[in-house]
Amino acid sequence: MHDLMPTRRDLLRASAGLVVSFTLARHAMAGGGEPDQKPAAGSSTAPKPVALDQVDSYLAIAPDNRVTLYSGKVDLGTGIETAFTQILAEELEVPAENITFISGDTLLTPDQGPTFGSLSIQSGGMQLRQAAATARKALLAMAADRFHVEPTAVTLQAGRVIAGERSVPYGDLLADQRFALKVDPNAPTKNPATFKVVGTSVPRADIPPKVTGRFTYMQDYKVDGMLHGRVVRPSGIRSSLQSVDRGSVQGIPGIVSVVQEGNFLGVVAETEWAAIRGAQALKATWSDWQGLPEQSKLFETVRATKVEKDEITSSTGDPKIALDKAARKLKATYEFAIHTHGSIGPSCAIVAIADNKLTCWTASQSTHKLREQLATMLSMPRENVRCIYVEGSGCYGRNGHEDAAADAAVLSRAVGGRPVRVQWSRADEHGWDPKGPPTMLDLQAGLDDQGNVVAWQSELFICATSAPFVPLLAANLTDLPREHGMAPGGVTGDSAIPYAFPAVHTMAHRLADAPLRPAWIRTPGRMQNTFANESFMDELAAAANADPLAFRLKYLKDPRGIELLHRLAALAKWDARPSPQRRQGGDVATGRGMSYVKYELNRTYIGAVAEVEVKRSTGEIRVTRFNVAHDCGQIINPDGLRNQIEGNVIQTVSRTLMEEVTFNRSHVTSLDWASYPIITFPDVPDVVMDLIDRPNEKPWGAGEPTAAVVPSAVGNAVFDAIGVRLRSVPMKPEKVLAALRAT
Amino acid sequence: MPKTAQLTVNGKPALVPADDGQIPLLYVLRNDLGLHGPRFGCGLGQCGACMVLMDGKATRSCITPLASVGQAKITTLEGLGSPEQPSAVQKAFIDEQAVQCGYCINGMIIQATDLLSRNHFPSASDIKQALANNLCRCGTHLRIVRAVQRASRSI
Numbered sequence A: 001m002h003d004l005m006p007t008r009r010d011l012l013r014a015s016a017g018l019v020v021s022f023t024l025a026r027h028a029m030a031g032g033g034e035p036d037q038k039p040a041a042g043s044s045t046a047p048k049p050v051a052l053d054q055v056d057s058y059l060a061i062a063p064d065n066r067v068t069l070y071s072g073k074v075d076l077g078t079g080i081e082t083a084f085t086q087i088l089a090e091e092l093e094v095p096a097e098n099i100t101f102i103s104g105d106t107l108l109t110p111d112q113g114p115t116f117g118s119l120s121i122q123s124g125g126m127q128l129r130q131a132a133a134t135a136r137k138a139l140l141a142m143a144a145d146r147f148h149v150e151p152t153a154v155t156l157q158a159g160r161v162i163a164g165e166r167s168v169p170y171g172d173l174l175a176d177q178r179f180a181l182k183v184d185p186n187a188p189t190k191n192p193a194t195f196k197v198v199g200t201s202v203p204r205a206d207i208p209p210k211v212t213g214r215f216t217y218m219q220d221y222k223v224d225g226m227l228h229g230r231v232v233r234p235s236g237i238r239s240s241l242q243s244v245d246r247g248s249v250q251g252i253p254g255i256v257s258v259v260q261e262g263n264f265l266g267v268v269a270e271t272e273w274a275a276i277r278g279a280q281a282l283k284a285t286w287s288d289w290q291g292l293p294e295q296s297k298l299f300e301t302v303r304a305t306k307v308e309k310d311e312i313t314s315s316t317g318d319p320k321i322a323l324d325k326a327a328r329k330l331k332a333t334y335e336f337a338i339h340t341h342g343s344i345g346p347s348c349a350i351v352a353i354a355d356n357k358l359t360c361w362t363a364s365q366s367t368h369k370l371r372e373q374l375a376t377m378l379s380m381p382r383e384n385v386r387c388i389y390v391e392g393s394g395c396y397g398r399n400g401h402e403d404a405a406a407d408a409a410v411l412s413r414a415v416g417g418r419p420v421r422v423q424w425s426r427a428d429e430h431g432w433d434p435k436g437p438p439t440m441l442d443l444q445a446g447l448d449d450q451g452n453v454v455a456w457q458s459e460l461f462i463c464a465t466s467a468p469f470v471p472l473l474a475a476n477l478t479d480l481p482r483e484h485g486m487a488p489g490g491v492t493g494d495s496a497i498p499y500a501f502p503a504v505h506t507m508a509h510r511l512a513d514a515p516l517r518p519a520w521i522r523t524p525g526r527m528q529n530t531f532a533n534e535s536f537m538d539e540l541a542a543a544a545n546a547d548p549l550a551f552r553l554k555y556l557k558d559p560r561g562i563e564l565l566h567r568l569a570a571l572a573k574w575d576a577r578p579s580p581q582r583r584q585g586g587d588v589a590t591g592r593g594m595s596y597v598k599y600e601l602n603r604t605y606i607g608a609v610a611e612v613e614v615k616r617s618t619g620e621i622r623v624t625r626f627n628v629a630h631d632c633g634q635i636i637n638p639d640g641l642r643n644q645i646e647g648n649v650i651q652t653v654s655r656t657l658m659e660e661v662t663f664n665r666s667h668v669t670s671l672d673w674a675s676y677p678i679i680t681f682p683d684v685p686d687v688v689m690d691l692i693d694r695p696n697e698k699p700w701g702a703g704e705p706t707a708a709v710v711p712s713a714v715g716n717a718v719f720d721a722i723g724v725r726l727r728s729v730p731m732k733p734e735k736v737l738a739a740l741r742a743t
Numbered sequence B: 001m002p003k004t005a006q007l008t009v010n011g012k013p014a015l016v017p018a019d020d021g022q023i024p025l026l027y028v029l030r031n032d033l034g035l036h037g038p039r040f041g042c043g044l045g046q047c048g049a050c051m052v053l054m055d056g057k058a059t060r061s062c063i064t065p066l067a068s069v070g071q072a073k074i075t076t077l078e079g080l081g082s083p084e085q086p087s088a089v090q091k092a093f094i095d096e097q098a099v100q101c102g103y104c105i106n107g108m109i110i111q112a113t114d115l116l117s118r119n120h121f122p123s124a125s126d127i128k129q130a131l132a133n134n135l136c137r138c139g140t141h142l143r144i145v146r147a148v149q150r151a152s153r154s155i
């Protein structure tokens, strides 16, 4: 009954986020709900190409001249759908409203890698642009052929090829054929000076349906005959299931099955409410497991964890010798707590299995990788698994979406493949999604007697990368086949520094274990590294009695970085002087602190100035205003960029000031918004920014690069205000008070 | 005979199963009536994603048992307007592009609609206070406040 072939219905799924839930679901489930529909563009029955080097993998032009954009990168609520549509509209000369966006469907879209790292536009968008440029070149050649003119005599405009008086829509020219072309890396792309769509603030197509309830999120998605599943979590992270009292759910109408597989325990029911009640009522006994470290000794545990390997991230000169000779030496340790993604909508997925074929509807940021993981877990051929992206609540990294999909897969298999929807609870999400691991850095530096930096040394302590992807929770609990190990993301990025000191050594101790299942959460490692580096830079500037901005400029050789810092100084009306400022009277002190990063040392430049108020009597910090100077090269959609920058600042101010996953020896104890509070409206800072647009440069990632500079800018502003250095995130009032007492 | 309850949702009568009066209104609206506006966020009354208007008052449907609804008139995000004809508040959210993932936005619009019905010219700080118990993880707060201010000027 499964039809894994795309039909026109699939291909024409509306853009604007109007995912047609029922019709698509019915099709994909029941197969060929519309059997006479032929596939769009390229009417042959050959499957649609998805290879990265094929033009047809990225785009299709139908006879009615509608264009379909196939994207392996998905919109996680960041506006990628609109930005990609702009890129294609511009390069292919088609009206943006004629483009339908299909993303993250393993059957239809190219595997452009997970949607993470603020790489969508920089990498996925540029693959799309090159495919479009190749298509453009082909259209010009086809038109030249048709009109018997030179390709240079043909122009493209609004979906038509034009030669003198004659003009034809692309759809006519292609006559329902695919391009059947390899992406030509040398196909000329448009001159940015002629851009009409790229670089403008095209409003996001998904917003009108989202603000009126017409949008279908993953959490809203329905499939015919769908059952509802909930998982009952162990009492300790690695507790084993000893017994289940199935009678405990007997009185609840609508329970279909209690599913037990290894340490995986779940309930499947006819209605969502019955599943919730069943999961709450189900009695089970678990072994006592107390393998987590004591929370108060978390960073001692991190330091004591076995090192799997050391990675040197940069090395210049000999900082040991230089430190020995230095007139002044500084040393500090920075810590960064465990954070959770905190999606407002807990993870959700649906899985159905029929004829040994599995279909998974998921909000995963990496459907292609999930497909492999599900295939491995259920020992199915990869070709028999199809993952279809349906946008969910923002995930900010690898949250629980993939795990909910694995839960649904285990439950669906247990009930004969019937479609099962798993909606995680708040406690599932807060307690069981993988976490940003605890991170610690030791830094040392030396100054000569003129206050020049002569040596810099850093050691990062962070869990190792030992798995290609984050293992699925359900695979762990059931002990089904899986990849073992940890995958915290590219955490060593920005361990090396952008400053030209004579002797530098930066390295990472990659640890053999982490207390909770690790994953990437927005700006993985790079936020922690930048927190330590840029706070320590501030310590050095203070030790040298120098203005922190001038101090950085002294060691910055990169002209774009230098220009950025000058623009930042102007934006923030930077008051050039050393920190801290003179003692202010009254209980509330104000301060300003800066930070700078060249993201991963190879892309987006960010400079930031945080302005804070610190209440000495209570230790409370308020960030009142946050200034950002931003250079990501070519800007695709300025308002979309602003939206992302604002969001990254606000979320990271929250993480910096208040967030910390708590746990006892058995499990996470911060299971709701009361125990894991995040920033609320009265406390959000104003965000102002200066966007440097460089249309002739490559577009680089934006979003998470801004998050990198937030904790250090805030900490440096607190130092400026009250003269105490905060070296531990979150910067909770008790830490401020303790630091004040210690002075 | 399975029990049913008669609700008034978005101006129309709706007959829903009521075997368990303790079922939160949220699940009735989402699963029995197929509405997408009210969203499941926490089920604990902590985030505001599930909000609906009950007789004009912003209410957390995840902690509102069906049995307690009585004759109250329920309005969801769908009942306020559509992409073709958005309400003033919805339109202001579109104009300000005050959405990232948008999962929280239902609660923001419902709460703001309630606020503006009581206070026609709220200050930025009134708006922030009114929304203090509505959580947004994407950090869309500044745009949301601007959208509510814009809506207040247009009403």
Ligand code: FES
Binding pocket: B039, B040, B041, B042, B043, B044, B045, B046, B047, B048, B049, B050, B051, B060, B061, B062, B063
């Ligand atoms: S879902 Fe109702 S308050 Fe969170």
Ligand code: FES
Binding pocket: A077, A344, A394, B099, B100, B101, B102, B103, B104, B105, B135, B136, B137, B138, B139, B140
């Ligand atoms: S817009 Fe995503 S949670 Fe608010």
